[in-house]
Amino acid sequence: MKANINLTSFLRDFFLVETECTLSFAIIGTLFAREAAISYAHIFLPLVFGLVCMIPCIPVYLKENMTIPQVLVQRSVELVFLEIVFVVASKILVGSVIGSKGLVAVAISVVVFDFFSYFFMYKMEKAETEKLNKKLNELAAKKLESENKDGEEHKSDISADKNLKNIEAFGEHDCKVQLKLDEILYFEADAEQVFAYTADEIYQMKLRLYQIESISKTAGIIRASKSYLVNLNKIQSVRTALNSRLYAKMPNGEEVLFSRKYAPVLKEAMLS
Numbered sequence: 637m638k639a640n641i642n643l644t645s646f647l648r649d650f651f652l653v654e655t656e657c658t659l660s661f662a663i664i665g666t667l668f669a670r671e672a673a674i675s676y677a678h679i680f681l682p683l684v685f686g687l688v689c690m691i692p693c694i695p696v697y698l699k700e701n702m703t704i705p706q707v708l709v710q711r712s713v714e715l716v717f718l719e720i721v722f723v724v725a726s727k728i729l730v731g732s733v734i735g736s737k738g739l740v741a742v743a744i745s746v747v748v749f750d751f752f753s754y755f756f757m758y759k760m761e762k763a764e765t766e767k768l769n770k771k772l773n774e775l776a777a778k779k780l781e782s783e784n785k786d787g788e789e790h791k792s793d794i795s796a797d798k799n800l801k802n803i804e805a806f807g808e809h810d811c812k813v814q815l816k817l818d819e820i821l822y823f824e825a826d827a828e829q830v831f832a833y834t835a836d837e838i839y840q841m842k843l844r845l846y847q848i849e850s851i852s853k854t855a856g857i858i859r860a861s862k863s864y865l866v867n868l869n870k871i872q873s874v875r876t877a878l879n880s881r882l883y884a885k886m887p888n889g890e891e892v893l894f895s896r897k898y899a900p901v902l903k904e905a906m907l908s
Contacts, residue, residue: 700895805839817855
């Protein structure tokens with residue numbers, strides 16, 4: 637399977653790790669190694685350590701559908717890796733200057749900075765999901781109000797196209813049917829097969845996911861990940877899935893994961 641790394645997410649995470657490295661070096665150096673001889677080469681240490689410390693983050697970019705427990709395990713491994721790298725490197729470089737207390741301080745600073753960086757990231761992600769849910773509630777209220785009125789009125793959906801297309805699908809016993817795109821909750825690609833999910837039924841598609849994506853954009857259907865297309869008008873609520881991802885709850889009770897790459901697309905579509 638081809639790896640699809642989101643460069644923007646990688647650079648953002650690298651900058652975050654780089655900041656942690658720089659702060660740790662600055663604080664520990666100020667407290668324990670004020671008299672140590674510093675060369676220009678030391679300026680590049682946080683950069684080198686930042687690159688090394690990104691190694692445990694690789695699974696995040698290669699596997700977009702990690703569950704929350706898997707993310708927590710990955711972050712625990714990342715923290716242990718950071719601890720080992722920082723403490724060993726500090727002992728080799730300035731161990732004779734900072735002593736054992738300095739090494740303990742290095743270990744503590746890594747934990748503190750790592751905790752606060754992820755804590756603030758979680759709070760920002762949670763605030764974004766609350767904003768999205770507020771928007772979803774507003775759209776649902778407007779849609780309900782318009783449906784209660786007689787006659788053809790403007791609907792408060794994300795898609796403004798009233799002439800939505802039908803798409804060919806196959807139901808039980810390979811029976812051919814024409815589905816309205818606005819009735820479909822999401823499409824899922826599983827191995828070589830693609831399925832369309834409505835509120836009550838599951839249909840098999842003959843088209844590939846990228847082909848469906850190209851003909852269904854006018855219906856408010858967008859990419860959620862490599863394996864999913866989601867109808868924005870059918871999303872009931874969202875919640876954070878950590879690592880800058882989102883879970884979207886659908887009317888059939890299922891939750892569809894928006895990956896790091898496509899979660900910003902959902903936010904832009906909902907809040908624009």
